[in-house]
Amino acid sequence: MRAYGGISIVNAIPCWLGSSAAVDLKIKVSIEETRERDPSESRLVKEILDFFEKRWNIPHVKVKVESDVPSRSGLKSSSAVSVALIHELYSKFSIENYLSPPKLSAILSIKAGVSYTGALDDAAASYYGGISFTDNKYLKILKMSNPPKDVVVMILPRGDRPNVDLNKLKQFSSSFAGIFELAKRSIFDAMRINGTLIAEILGYDKTPINEAIKRGAIAAGISGNGPSYFALSKEGEEGPIYDSLKKFGEPILTRFVELEGDNQTI
Numbered sequence: 001m002r003a004y005g006g007i008s009i010v011n012a013i014p015c016w017l018g019s020s021a022a023v024d025l026k027i028k029v030s031i032e033e034t035r036e037r038d039p040s041e042s043r044l045v046k047e048i049l050d051f052f053e054k055r056w057n058i059p060h061v062k063v064k065v066e067s068d069v070p071s072r073s074g075l076k077s078s079s080a081v082s083v084a085l086i087h088e089l090y091s092k093f094s095i096e097n098y099l100s101p102p103k104l105s106a107i108l109s110i111k112a113g114v115s116y117t118g119a120l121d122d123a124a125a126s127y128y129g130g131i132s133f134t135d136n137k138y139l140k141i142l143k144m145s146n147p148p149k150d151v152v153v154m155i156l157p158r159g160d161r162p163n164v165d166l167n168k169l170k171q172f173s174s175s176f177a178g179i180f181e182l183a184k185r186s187i188f189d190a191m192r193i194n195g196t197l198i199a200e201i202l203g204y205d206k207t208p209i210n211e212a213i214k215r216g217a218i219a220a221g222i223s224g225n226g227p228s229y230f231a232l233s234k235e236g237e238e239g240p241i242y243d244s245l246k247k248f249g250e251p252i253l254t255r256f257v258e259l260e261g262d263n264q265t266i
């Protein structure tokens, strides 16, 4: 199955409420039965396979991941790998009537130590497309909606995230609860405030954000816990913003992904 990378609207770490938007960067996961598991599996893949073997006694599988999304960058690669792998395992071994892939991904991501809240916001957008609003504490998908149209998404990918100080983020829980409320009315305003505040709290350079906004970006900021940046523009107006990001690296041009038909039953 292929799932999507994404960018943050509201980071869920400070107050457990999160919102994420799927973007057209794809992660494809395929599996095949094998005699022996791959000893170099990532922590996340290992946790998921261990869980399926223990609970449903499935045979060993080898996992192949093809990804456009850098890992540990704030672009939701872990959620995408996780939901796509869970989906593949459910379908190959005809496992039904269990938690949806985003919900099981949230539980196993915490166990694997790749997520703090389970990142259900990221997992839901990655799996269903569109925009998610979730309560990660209670494992609830509150709403999925379609993204705004005619928007260009520019991403400045950065890898190798330094360790994130959770306590610093948690000190801002009431501000982020407010940003989550705002996101229900205006995702652009929420993304801009979330993205700038995360940069400020975690100590990332705000110059790429400020330059993009000065050149007319609808929103710009840090995605997830960083270090990747994003900026949004109306279609046809991306030139100056792209040029401003280019001073800091190799920006990727992409777009939001609509909610997908098959997956809309949440």
Ligand SMILES: Nc1ncnc2c1ncn2[C@@H]1O[C@H](COP(=O)(O)OP(=O)(O)O)[C@@H](O)[C@H]1O
Residues within 6 Å of the ligand: 042, 043, 044, 045, 065, 067, 070, 071, 072, 073, 074, 075, 076, 077, 078, 079, 081, 114, 115, 224
């Ligand atoms: N291509 C991949 N193949 C296997 N595991 C991956 C891959 N990408 C991410 N992961 C898993 O997800 C973890 C990184 O997740 P995370 O730091 O949350 O990144 P992001 O912010 O991009 O989602 C890795 O440590 C690894 O366990």
Ligand SMILES: O=C(O)C1=C[C@@H](OP(=O)(O)O)[C@@H](O)[C@H](O)C1
Residues within 6 Å of the ligand: 008, 010, 011, 012, 013, 018, 019, 073, 074, 075, 076, 077, 114, 115, 116, 117, 118, 119, 121, 122, 223, 224, 225, 226
């Ligand atoms: O670990 C977590 O629970 C989360 C990590 C962040 O994403 P990244 O992993 O992309 O930084 C954040 O945006 C998300 O809402 C929750």
